[in-house]
Amino acid sequence: MTARANPVGILRAGRLPPSLVMGGIVVALLVALALLGPWIAPYPFDQFNVRARFSPPDAQHWFGTDEFGRDVLSRVLVGARYSLLIGFGASALSLVLGVPLGLVAAYRRDVGGELIMRAVDVMISVPPILLGLLILAVTPPDIWKTILAVGIVYVPIMTRITRSVALGLLAEDFVQAARARGESAFYILFGEILPNAWPPIIVETSLRVTFAILLGSALSFLGLGAQPPMSEWGLMIAQSRPFIEQAPWIGLAPGIVLCILLVSVNLVGEGLREALDPRFAERGSP
């Protein structure tokens, strides 16, 4: 009875997997902080305070200050927007490009499919930083270019995963039945295959989010991403390295936030996978 009332089917409130709810709340909180960052930060993110250099966390500076006396909490808050944008943006880009490519490569067992996979092999064989450099070096840095560069670096991985999952599914009889109805390749790939291919893709994407943030910061470190004094988590971690013994909190604060993001995004991925599985509805009910 609920099927017609709710086209999404299993995504019913109260039936959601707990991991999805918990992870979703934390991710939403982080996103909210990132959006409000510049306004709720206690100090301007780039305000020097030479007298308060390397001050450990206290009532005034909750996360302490860095080597220029800048408030670490403010920098984490302001940098969140940039980091999350790279993380989610690049993952979304690799998803949007990589998944259809993988589906097509699996479906076309001819020269076309072969071409896609060999191009993917070439891209995988180039070190990611170098690939990012190729895209960024020729023009002045900008955040959307970093997203583009990082996103493209992860396209081959998405393509490969999607293709291997789709290859298995294409051999299933329900696909043969669709072909016997004369269904188009588009319908078979997106109507029959993709709904079954989501689980591994979702898990992979949730991992990619944090990798993308770190790769983005590596590019920043090389001078190709966010530029000082601009704040960004990966950049903060990278720049805290010389002071790791003297003032570990400088790198610790963004590191912990990154960890929280990683865990909660993975929880969301895990939960999403369960929520999309028709079998979950049964397991969830008493």
Added chain:
Amino acid sequence: MTAAPILAVEGLSVSYATARGRLAALDDVSFAIPRGRSLGLVGESGSGKSTVILALLGLLGAGARTGARSAVFMGGDLLGKEAPNRRGDRIGVVFQDPGAVLNPALTVGLQVAEPLMVHRGLARGAALERAAALLGEVGIHRPAEMARAYPHQLSGGMKQRALIAMALSCEPDLLLLDEPTTALDVTVEAQILDLLQAERERRGLSILFVSHNLGIVERLCDELAVLYAGRIVEQGPTAAIFRQPRHPYTKGLLGALPRLDRDRALRLVPIPGGLPDLTRPPPGCNFEARCPFAVAGCAAPQALQPQPDTVRVRCHRSRELEGKAWPVESASPAQARRAAGEPILEADRLSKTFPLGGILSRLRFEGGLPRLGPPAAVRAVDAVSIAVRSGQVLGVVGESGSGKSTLARLVLRLLEADGGALSYRKRPVARVPDRGFRRHAQIVFQNPESSLNPRKRVSQILARPLALFGVAGGRDLAARIDRLLELVRLPASYRDRYPHQLSGGEKQRVSIARAMASEPEVLVCDEAVSALDVSVQAAILNLFADLRDELGVAYLFISHDISVIAHLADRVAVMYGGALVEEGALTEVLRPPYHPYTEALLSAVPMVGSRERAAQRVRLPAEAAAPGAGCRFAPRCPRRIGTICDAVPPPAHEPAPGHRIACHLPLDQLAALAPALGGMESSHPPG
């Protein structure tokens, strides 16, 4: 009943821990095997028959709890501490899938020799020598050579022979056989059964034979135990049970079997419903919910009660029901079968060759220069011509690798043919067929697990073809889906279910409903009942027969099981090695003159009540050289004339209009072949 039994099990119970509580897989199972005798354990999937074997071997996982009042094997406790050694030494086991049991990285000889080294302490060299001798004993040619081969170099039947050699290596007293022939072709199955019978007589082996196939059990077993949902419901001498089944479940099982020796107008017995929930086993008869004879008293606990003929039955009504057959609803009184009309789907010399290996595998070096060799290829379908006529069922029978599934895909243009023509209602079908063809030619597959998209509800699955072909839309759609569910005898409430909420038989019904949604004229059924239990298979076969009679659908019905084909088909095409060897009306194909391969196929079919047939059974050699340009069956043919068979394609005899046999033997010799079915008279009343 002479000496003490070799194996006596009293009150064996096994339960598994599951999320919903403990599942009682076996409940108070008792049996005894006298020395040198054989016991058959039959039941459908989920009955617990494999659990018996695993429990005897102590191979159940950590979640299983095994208990028995006593389990005595050759005077010692089988479930105790020192049991493992006794088992390995004195008990041999053969499992179902020979491909999965042999380690692909070790030679066959070493694997056969291993038990000898472990249990007999033989040195490696001596053990390997003995292994080669054993391989010879189980009928493998060139045993020394084969002992050095790896499993992938052996055919399925040879692997099973090697496994039997392994099971026999320590000269066991008891042989446990868990569906040893289920994964094999019927002619190979016949050889393996012959081998088991011979070894049994030669070595005085005792056998516990687990199978779902009643025909095989009858051939090999003295005693029979019928297992249902973890309980033995009927137990006694095989012959007595087959002559007079007493438990309703046994009656149902025997009636569900499509039989070559029975009038095919009879409907098969479908046993409705499914296994009871074994986490809450019913205290009374566990078959009550599915039993047509159930009365109020059935809810009380039932005991195995002795009957005449030393049979014991777990049914309190067995005396009253004596001789009563399972009630079968008569076929729907639809219009009389239409006479076969004009051909709808015609294939003219369709061929398909699959290339083997990529371009690199063709690369050869001759005199230091790279050369491209000729492409290796396997001819899966070789110039096959068939015609499916309206309202008619054309059965295609053949063993694995005969090309029948490829043929199914060729006639639907799911695979592109290399040669030949396909026409639908006298018009050629294009390489990419039009909507009309797609709509009117549909397919049902073998595996119900793979046939339905697990992420879609039944209503979505059925709505797609309806909308795609414009059969129904908008408001009609829901009503139409309900009608389709009704057509395949499923309740309308199933529309909201996902495939995992359906049983195997129900999934197959949804597949059929999906195929029927576009109102096809031809339905291709590719082994559509092969993955189902006998009782479910019977229901689906009845459904196919009804659809044929009510809607006049024509079928191309493909199966490896000639009993199934004989039950449903009007015409039969016999395939071997990608080619048609015989085609004709069902009654013509089932009796001489027929092709030597048809003869072998028919005589190998396990049939209930046909023990006496064993003597005259045609036996095919296991190994076969690659066929030449001539008859594909020539290398295995027991009636091969000479080199003409290998070199020259056989001519087609036509003993009757529409009956073709491709064979070099003259027609009068083919006509003189002995009837493989023993004359077709039914000497056994249907259960």
